[in-house]
Amino acid sequence: MDKLMKVSSLSTIGEVFVSKLIDFFLDKLASSDLLEFATEKQVREEIQMLENELKQIRRVLDDAEERQLKEQQVKDWLIDLQNLAFDLEDVLDEFATEIGRRNLMMERRGSSSKRSRFSIPNPFNDVLFNRDIMSKIRDLTSKLKDLEPQRNKLELRMTDCERPTRLEQRLQPTSLEIENHVDDERNFVIPILGMGGIGKTTLAQLVYNDASIQHHFHLKAWACVSDYFDVLRITKEILQSITAVSCNDNDLNIVQEKLQKELSGKKFLIVLDDVWNENYHEWTILQSPFKTRTQGSKIIVTTRNHGVSSTMDDDCLSVFAQHALGARDFEGHPSLKEVAEKIVRKCNGLPLAAKTLGGLLRTNVDLNAWEDILESEIWKLSKDQSSIIPALQRCFMYCAIIPKDYAFEKEEIIILWRAQGFLQEVRDKQCIHDLGLKYFKDLVSRSLLQVSINNNSRFVMHDLINDLAQSVAGEVCFKMEGSQQISKHARHLSYIAERFDGIKKFESIYEAQHLRTFLPLELSSVENFLTIQVLTNLLPNLRCLRALSLEGYQVTMLPDFVGDLKLLRYLNFSKNRVIKCLPESVSTLYNLESFLLKGCWNLKKLPSEMEKLVNLCYLDITGAYKLESMASNFSMLTNLQKLSIFILGKEKGHKIRELMNLSNLRGELCISGLQNIAEPGDAQMARLSNKSRIGNLKLQWIDDFENRREEVEKKVLDGLQPSKKLMELSIKFYCGEMLANWVGDSSFNCLQSLCLNDCINLLSLPSIGKLPLLKKVRIKGLRSVRTVGVEFFGENTTNTFSSLEILEFKDMLNWEKWNLCEVDEEARKFPKLSELLIENCPLLLGSIPEYLPSLKKLAILWCGKLIISVQNFPLLSELDIWGCHWFSCAAECLRLRSIKVESFEIGDCEELGPSRDNNWGLLTQSMSLKYLEIARCPQIVSIGTEEEREELMQLKIPSSIVRMTIRNCERLEKLSTTLYTLTLLMELELGGCPKLISLARSNLPSNLKLESISQEIQDNSSLESILIFNCDMLKGLPQGLNNLKHCKSIRIRNCSTLISVAESGLPTTNLEVLYLHCCVLLQGLPGNMHSLNALKELEIWNFPNGTSILEEGIPTNLTSLRISGPNIWKAILERHLHTLTCLKSLDISEGCPDAVSFPQDEIGVTLPSSLTYLRISDFPKLESLSSNGFRNLTSLQRLTIENCPNLKTLPENNMLSSLLKLNIVGCPMMEERCKRDKGPDWSKISHIPYVAIGGLIVC
Template sequence: MNRPMRDQTYSFVEAEQVIGRGDDKKVILGMLLASSSTDGEHAQRDKMLPVISIVGMGGMGKTTLAKLVFNDPQVEECFEMRLWVCVSDVFDIKDIIEKILKSAINKEIPKLEMEQLQGQLQKEIGDKKYLLVLDDVWNEIREKWLELRDLLKIGRKGSKIMVTTRSRDVAKIMGTFPPHELQGLSEEKSWELFKKMAFNEEAQQNPQLLKVGKEIAKKCGKLPLAIRTVGSLLYGLWSPLKNCFAYCSLFPKNTGLKKEILKELWMAEGFIIPEIDENQSLDEAAEDYFQTLLQRGFFQDIRKDEWGAITYCKMHDLMHDLAQEVAGVKFKLANLAESKLNGKILHLSFGHHLSSLWKIPTGMLDLKLLRTFLLPEQIMEERLSDQSLFSKSICQQLIRRFSCLRVLDLHNLKLKSLPSSIGKLIHLRFLDLSETLIEELPDSITDLQNLQTLHLNFFLLRTLPENIRKLVNLRCLDVDICTKLTHMPSGLAGLTSLNRLPSFIVSYDHSAKLWNKPKSSAKLSDLKELNNLRGDLCIKIHRDLKKNPIEEASEANLSNKQGLTELCIGFFKDECVDNVCNHDEAVLEGLKPHFNLRTLIIRRYYGQKLPSWARRGDLCSNLPNLVQITLVDCKCQQVPVFSQLRFLKDLSMCSMDNVEYMEDGVCDNSSPSSKSQGMQTLFFPSLEVLDLSYMKNLKGWWKGVEAIVSTNDSESKSSSELVGACQQYDHHQLSMQFCNLSKLSILNCPELKFLPNSPKVEVLTVRGTNKRLSVLKMETTLSTTTASCSVSGRAELKLKELTTDNVEDQLMSLPKQCLHQLSSLTVLWDEKLVSTKSLGEAFATLSYSLRSLEFINCGNLRSISQGLEHLTALEKLTFRYCAMLDLSVNEQPTASGEGDEMMPWKAFETNLRSLEFSSLDKMVGLPSGLQHLTNLRYLLLSGFDEWREIPEWISCLSSLEDLNLYYFRRLAYLPESLRNLTSLNNLTIAGCPRLTKRCRRPNGLDCPKFQHVPLVVVKDAPDLVSSTRIVEEYLASLYLSL
């Protein structure tokens, strides 16, 4: 059963706050306090523990009712011991017993084995009359319940268990009494509860407010939780928060809301009022508003970034209904069919995609005071042709008709140019032109002196207006992915209100190659006064090899920008001449960031040495809060000592050809300050992700340790030489390991032979590495008492996902305990693999653990008929770009002639849920053995140009929910039996030219075959001809983002 996560519950409740559950309480008390003679038919017959179950949908108040009963004085008197356990997540018997013991003795339980726990349980509750509440149970496996029940049959006669659950099946499995099904509150009690939660005494004197409140209470569906939540949220909402909440009604239900965009919109509408007494900024006030609404429960399904900051959220459907009630007539989420609109509307959004043929509805023309034009559902279309461009005249009409606009959203419209009349929208504060086709903005845009937010991120934009400095109120200038933008205009230094500038481009190159390059453009020194910048900043520097801009770089004053959390510095221009090194070193030296920085990314730095603020041990004292570091295509020979950064979680290095060792020796792990105090810094105490890619000369982490490993591996070395090598380093140096590393990726590092031990790695990617490299154990350690090498003890390994280009050797080298836990295996670019027969032994070990298996770009793989039969727990199987693999022919016919039974499809019939075949050149049809996969839910077939049909037996896949057909050039029709796939929810057809017309709704010839399918997507392949120019320009300019 799918179930939502919930917090752990507890037994306390204020009885006077509970309304409308008196009768239910009496019924449950009657069952609890009854004598053993009335403990239920099943309990009497089987001498079971009496179990009372409370059943009801989420939010109905099951837990609250259980709390009421649990804390009733009669229950306290009747039971010697009362125990409360929230089961919720997983019905794990050991975990439940531990929680019971914790509830019994009111303190934490030490980690014990099950046998010890059973003894402890007998000690604490044996021969005692107890009441045990198991709250929020989801387990429908009867055997698990019976096992737990038997362990609990140790109490004195009269002990009882009370269970709350949403499932009648759970109640049937566990209960000995008929389940008590909890119903919703009456309309009278619903209103009584809502009024109590939502209104203070003053508000209850307002008839209009009470009228709205009654309507809202009805919408809560008689659910106590909904009534309580909504009521408490509304308490005090009649304030500036009201408009912010109402504004969310402009977004369709289930739409993801980006927090920063939402705040920008609120600010643009004038809804945010900073606290003057606290010297609060507009952005800080907007953040407070958001957090207040979040804490009141208006938002859910939040998504956070790597730092824990909220980035996205959603609104529950009920909350959305409430927002619409609060919004009244001033806010309108319209659909395309609406021609009549209320003349009082101030804020308008369209809940559907606007095509290039869209015209302004007649009713909209009367909205003279319109302030908001939003397109929350606008998506980028694949086809880019002149016939499908959005009309510039419509854009002109929007500007002319609605001069009071504060928010204008044109994102994802196929708009090639912006009318110069845009400058007449003098009230405009928010303008979104992202993902459009605009290459150049009109100069008149700089007349928008109230503009606060300008989103321009799309890779076709080539230039910004010269007079952008006139936008003095600009708070956000978003040109994040404008890879064609080669420079920025001078004057940005005057935009001191800016707090979001994701990309800043500095060009000292005045060559003709730079499109529309002015004589004067932005310099690094323009950043000097922009001390309100926060979040991320990417500085892209076009080198000028005739200058040494160290003075200008230092004037950027990055060390004073405490709001910056992410800094990316990239250098561009490829000429490899002598003074590139000096140029880059001078610039980077002056760009020392504030110590609050959390992410540092440096790309294409050609200096041989790092700046003073990042050298060796100095990085820890200058940037102690770094959480993520990325270095790409840098020429320095040494890298900082990363291992002493206390908060570093993510380290990525790519194409660092001059680096041979990460550190000279373990002695680097102590900063000067810690050395002086005799302290030893932990080795990467927080590192969770490590990515080393295309480091062609990297040999090891520490030079000396690699030498010891090399000595130990060489049979020609004498024992005295080995001991001598080991004596150079103490035990501490060689025993250090990545204590928290969970994700490790090593790609194309052919010389790398040694890495510190990584016992907690769960996700491992290894490709193009030295065969002597061991990443999940440390081959040699030094004894603390002798100067000899010995094999280290192995910690419990946790590997769950493995990606490799040498699957046979990799699986053979892994400890067997790894294979027992491995749930995902991806074989990628493995040219050695010809048959899976050689993997049979490893696959047999993986039989119970492996859930996902993928073969991708295995060009020599020909046979998979042997070995895979062991993988009976497999849920996902993928074959992609395996040119020699043919699953449609008989590999070795059996006596019965059923050849493709050699591919063990029957072994997968119980658990396989997802199957993909993509671009298997030799495969000419679906294997008939697939008919066994009656539990398959997802099937993707792609890149079979010569196939002319899908077999009629596809209807045997009776559980199929999602069918995807991509790039079948000759496929002309769908099978008739598609009608029989009654579970099918999604059908996607793309790049199938002969099939497309037959499947176009409503009149396509094949439409009756899938009329029962709720979601059908039929589309051509991307229009490569019309989009070629854009793709070429994007690729040509991609170097700007490297």
């Protein structure tokens, strides 16, 4: 039978695999350790009964797992069994935890006798514990027996042997399947899609050279397409591959006729390798000779571009039609074709998804059904695909907790897999991470995970794949979204953390007592706050947790309950910037493998008995700047693989030799506090040279150079020689005059990055030019270096810095000479250097290298004596020049005509001015500029105005400009009258130009979105935003503001002489924001205020003359109102407040000097029930917040009270139940009453996620 190989896909990804869990349980139940712990006879008997029941179930699992795809009842039975299996796994993990803990106790006591080890009194062996375990086992056995009737009803076939066959016969994740039906025309064009290096070409070669392929096709041809898609060249290459005869014809028609003749009547296989082109027309021309093909012919296309596979619409649509209609096209159902095309596009180039969605519509020709599928989120893979191993399936299933569009890091998901026990196929702890990497790569290779478009270090899931993962996971994984209710069988929970997370968000979680994952995820970098009730009431009851994250939550104190979560393997408190210490109970978490404290700025100490965490593999304390040392006996954590920072303290037991036994460290390691090493010989005892998996090493002393001993530090650095496989090295605050000999030694030929920071006594740079892979060199703060010359390149200066891409010199305050004359001319070229930065080197004389063929970015900042020439930088696209006196625009402008600089910043250059000799205008005109910034150039008087043109000759701003910034040019008076010709200009910023009289009166560019000007604006129909501030002489705004139809925002602040605002009225169509702030002479608002129907935000602040400012009324659609002053508040309160039914944010300052309550009970006015934010400030006599006034504020989430010195009463308890944030400051009586755990009003506010009292966050 004819066969064709194809990439394996994922049919059985939706299967439930319980057999491996049952096998694991049977091994555990038979282990000698478990039986010795189960000392009571009754407990042993219960274990035996459980074991027997599991064996009976195990005998039918082969049949059940085979039948589940066809029979839903069988799958339902397996799901019930899976839930019980999870419960049993929790119980067995309790056993394993206690066994491990007791073994550790005996090892620490130095006992080698197993008998004595178990004879130590322990609650685990007492009657109560045995009864508890016995009860749990008996309950599970009973529930397993309850499954028996359904098992019998399903007539599941029993087997007498173990079941190695099915799993072993399944294909491995990277295997291929020989598929029948090669003559099926739906598969004429087969794309192999994936990122570079993933193995597309290798797979195509395997197909091309397969023995069965040789017999099936009459002709084969291979053509490498690459990014240059030349139809004639490709056609000739195919023809030559088939005929083995060169083709000299250059007429495409002739060549295609010859190819068609060769292919006529023959089955052919053609491979087009490395295709990038997406042009449908060119594809059509290329395929002309294949249109009359013999059935069974195939074209394989390898590409990394999703767009390429999308251009094969006819073939993709044909596959979809075959599965949906059983036909190759839509001739019989033309009305369905448009919807079908949309469905195929929804697949985003994933053939598996197209085939699956077609299967869901099989023979259904109802248009509504097709449209339903177009919007559907639930789909399953059809049964005729090949398999995925169960271990990988569990990893994929777990990914169902990842929200759509959430970009995650590879390490982040691997350590979560590890915490759930998905990587237990290898027993060696050091290989578990490698297995996780392998599984991750497998999922990427199957296109189940994809590299994020926005960040290539992060990954995402295609929406359809995300739906698939959720379908596979069922109730096991739950993303908390909308009003969906969590199942009591849920094991893994994730949700998007919001700014303030209150108790209502988590009410449904209390039912899910068996959760193993509690995972908040962040979509932004803002600080988040969590109600303390989650910490005190919810989390302590989740005793089955393996992974607990509170990342990003600003929790001031963590309760001791953490130590009760005995099964915990992953604990993440990262980005908590307020916590100072951790509960000591963390040290009792025997199973803990990953402990993440990244970005805990204020954390001062770790738990003191961390040596008990013998299973700890990952400890990340990056950014915990206030930590002064590690815990004692750190050397006992021999399983550590990732240790971001090792801090050397002065205390005994915090020495460098603690690293000696941590032989499994890998990745990045920073050793700080090296000045505390008293005995230089200790450094060598760290044995860094033996730790070959450390790829990035940072050695850091303290920035205080007083009382430092150079000879000691030199010996310390000698002793810290790392493995020669090191890829990145950083040395900071070293006080020696010379580096260790190993730094820069040619034997470190894997080094790719070197950073030397603030080594203030170092006299010369190391010889690093001969390191073949070195890509980045950053030198900063080496104040004693005066010359950089041949020693930097090495003795033999030929072929130096052959890989260097980035070179930076900063704060070299005494560097005088870059001596390039002594260096070989070829070596000076830095052939691959793309970025060069020299900053704050005030004494540096001479010039930079003359010829840098690959340089794209050049930044020279505050190097006043350096001569800058960019004559021979052909690829330069970004140029920054600040504070440099020897950059002559006149000399450079003509040279820059030949290069394509797109971004140019120049500042602090006194010579930049309007003189014919300087002629900087030619400079800007000569470049293909998109971004231009000019700052602090005091000589500039005008830019491109008519009266200056004769003097400045060709002074113009290039027409390619997109963004232009001019700041702090104190003499600038005028801008060009030709700004309107800059049709690409989108952003113009002018600031700090006090003499600027006006913009030209001609029209501004139509695309310009003007943000701010200094003193005066002109009419412009495209203007969207106006911001005017600190204009002390401005008395009024120009007429015609009402004609700015596109204007959305007007903000006026601190204009002390402004009397009137837009007498002709404000724009009524699109104005959404109006701020009038501190304009003390303003007499009134425009008469059309009430007709601003689009207005959403209104601020009227500090208007002493504002008695009648709102006489005409205000728009009723306001969502935000910010006002100050008693007269304005009175007008709002009496006339308008009841009309503001959409108001969400209300900010009142100095509202009523005599008010005793808020809202004032005697007036009887209620606040809008729509409010979510309320701020009241400067009410000097206010004593209470009225319960009646707050009663209807059921949506209020944020409340701020400021400067109310007599306030002493909050509303009743239930009046503040919806609050997520409370801030009280300048209210001494109230601050005392709200003290945490002590004040009488604390019970009213303890549920609120964010409470700040007197400027301090208390929870």
